[in-house]
Amino acid sequence: MCIAASLLFTFLPMTAAAQTVVAVSTHGANPDDGVDDRISIQSAINFAIAIQRNTGQPSIVEFEPGVYNLRHPPAGLAELITIDNATDVTLRGAIGDDGAPATVLQRNVTELVNEMEGADVISIDDGTNVTLENLVLDNSPGFTSAGECVVVDVANDAVEVDVFENLPHFEGMQAFSANVWDLETRDLKVGVPHLSISTNINNFPEQWHLVPGGDGRRYRLENMGFSEHLQVGDGVSWHFNVASGGHQLRASGTNGLTLENIHITNGPEAVTSYRDVGDLTCRRVKLAPIGNQLAVGPRDGMYTAASRGEYVYDQCHWEGVRWDPLALFNKLGYVENVVDARTIEFFWYRSDNYSIDDLQATLWFETGVVEATITDHQKGATSKDASGRTIRCGTLTFADDLPEGFGPGSVFAPHRRTKTVIRNSVFQNNYGRAPYLSGVNMEIVGNTFRNNGYALAIGLSSPGAGGFSRNVVIRDNKFSRTTWSSVVSTSIPTSGAIRFYENHPAQFTTESYNDTILIENNRFEGINFNPDYAAIDLRNAQNVTIRCNEYIDTPNTVQIDEATTDVDSIIIENDGGPGGCANCDGVNTDLAPPFGELNSADIIAWIFNPDPSLAEPTDVLDGFDTLAFLSYFAVGCMAPAARQ
Structure with missing residues (x-):
């Protein structure tokens, strides 16, 4: 049989979109001169926003390589640089020969004190399609x-x-x-x-x-x-600061935020904060210490609340964060009263006042779980619960009648964030959950988790935050010498490099609310500090498949809490062999013979190498046409890790 391969490239004419470039130097900001550049940079940003509003064309605020100084604190200001109500605006720094950002925005603190009141370095509010590129956000002196x-x-x-x-x-x-x-x-x-x-x-x-x-x-x-x-x-x-000082970056109410090639070396409190941001993309964002530093920040590295849309983290790096390097929280709503067949009164913890109109939600009640559509959300006032915690009240109307049994005491989770992807990234030397996640449609693929105190944690974090996690894929990751501490209460002493759990003592102690989970082709090494800690610790979960994972110097591989997990829905197959397992190492065992025993490496060599000694696969494939073979090769013969 003869197979001809060809690659067809189609070149289409490309016209660069018209855009306006505003150099900060034209507004008086110059690097490496020791002069406070805050007002000049703000002038350039305001000008770029105004130009975009007048022309409808994207605007780029352009920086030269070097250090731009931002004196701190500015009297009466909540931020040093603000990007407010901007559309299609980019702040673009320079790139060094090594590809790292060469433009530094440096907050210069006149006098260090404990718990210094301060301003955010950059704030982004109520924008659309805002991008930061090639910037280092630094402090001198550091916090x-x-x-x-x-x-x-x-x-x-x-x-x-x-x-x-x-x-x-x-x-x-x-x-x-x-x-x-x-x-x-x-x-x-x-x-x-x-x-x-x-x-x-x-x-x-x-x-x-x-x-x-x-x-x-x-x-x-x-x-x-x-x-x-x-x-x-x-x-x-x-x-020096843990509850104040201002974030290095704070964003809220923005639709479409992109961070590209951003480095952050240290910061007070939560280093960066994102609230009610829709569609966040982070590529090559790095939070890591430099020089003689050992740590970056005293709290979360990237704290995220009220997230919505799609969140993508690609080739990012979190290191030296004291709490959770990446925290993605969802809200839980609590039903107080049923108003009519489709309407409820509810509250959630904290004063967040964002909308959940037109969203899917998971309704959880004593006798069942139902997916529903919210058609109307009327926001209410804030008040206090019996223990003095702040709550926000409101009413919800659903598209269909409420299921029987859903009423006072029931809980719902609105799915504002529709997809989360964390890929090709590094979490190391963080003393926190690395990361903490909850939500639907989450993919955690090709990452390195090394020497972190806590687990990759998925589940309910507290009565005020969390969410029901659905459709989770954890694949092709490396976990090394991680998880030697349990962040959850001592009533649940176990932990794992991957952990599905709950921390909501008033409700959901035994329910299997984390659903449809695939954990495959991961490598666990040196997860052995505590015999009660496993590579994979399942709690409050159902419909879980665990396969083709490799365990090195990790005696406790998979730990399942039978009291909170639907054990009958847990599938463990081809797990724990060398390289994950023999059947998963480049061989597709899901297909029926004759395809099931072919190795992808052999087929690749056979296609591109004319050596007759490599012709054996043709005997198996003889009689199949080229299209059938290529379809098989593309979809079937690769290892499972490459197929989904």
Whole structure:
């Protein structure tokens, strides 16, 4: 049989869309001159927005390579740079020879203090199709410090550290979100718990105090429990702000936000924040320490609430984040009263006031689960529940009659975010859930999870956040020496490198609400710190398929909580062999013979190599036409990881 291969390229005439380029230099902003550029940059942005409104053409605000200074704090301002009500506007920095961003927007803090009140570096509000490209968002001095432990005084519960050169320090600095590091590898020290965590500054009665030694960079901290976990020679990281200071980037109410080639080196509180953003795309976004830093931020790296549309994270990097490097929360609504056959009164926690009109929602009640369509959402007032927590009330009308049994005490999850993709990205040295997710149609493919304190966690996070996860694919990822701590309450002591769980003690303790999950062709290595922790920990789940995963130095592979999981709907097949399993290593066992025993590598070699010794597959395929063969090859003969 003769097979001819050809590649056809069709070149279509392309006309660049008309656009306006606004150089910040024409508005007085120049890099590397030490002058405050905030007003000049804002002028260029405002001009670009106005031009776009007049012409309807996209506008680009263009920066040169170098450092642009942003003096902080600006009196009475909530942000240093604002992009407000913009459409089709891009902030574009320069690219270095290595492909990294070469334009730095640097917040210059005049005096470091604990819990400094501050402004966001960039805020984006109520926009459409806004893009940031090739920018480093930095602070000088930074909001984080680190040093080497030189004294451990257990009797007095005291430790002393020498702050690393070129890192900030000051008398009386706080030790928020502190962690222990192995200075030889610059990794979080496996198995060592966090030294401090809280957003309540009253939990930090003691501060670092300057003592003799260390070339004027030696500090002592007492009565915080650090001496129990530190050894001389360990690295220590800590932060000055945990509940204030302003985000490096904050976006809200925007439809179509793209971040491309953005690096963030440190920041106070949640490093970046996204609320009510529709369709977020992040490519080559990197949150990672530089120089002598060990950590980036004291809380979440990318905190996301009220998300909607499609969210894509491609070739991103999260490292050195104290809490969750990426947190994607959904809302849960609680039914208070039934108004009529299709209408309910409800509340959700916190004061968020976004719309959930025209959305699909999962209705969960004592006797069943139903997917429904919301046709009308009337927003109500805020109030307090019996425990004093803030709630937002409202009414909902559905397209169809309410199912029997859905009423007061029932819960619903509106699906504002319709798809989430995390691919080809890195999560490492984060002491938090890496990442935390909930929602529908989620794909987590081709990522590296290394040396993170907590699991890749999917499920309900709290009464105020979470959501029912549906249609989840976790494929072709590498998990290495990750998960040595359990973020969930001690009532659920187990954990896993991948974990489906709930943390909602008032409701949903035993329900299998995470549904339709595929976990395949992942590699788990060194998941062995705690015998109760597994590579895969299933709770509150049903309709799960686990196959073709590889476990190295990982004795506890799959752990299923029978009390909360529909065990009969869990399928474990061809799992745990070398390379995942023999049947999944390039061989399609899902197809009937004669195709089922062909190896994709052999067929590729046979197509492109005329060596007669490689002609054996022709015997199997003899009698099939070229189209049938190519269809088989494209869809069937690859490993399962490449087929879906």
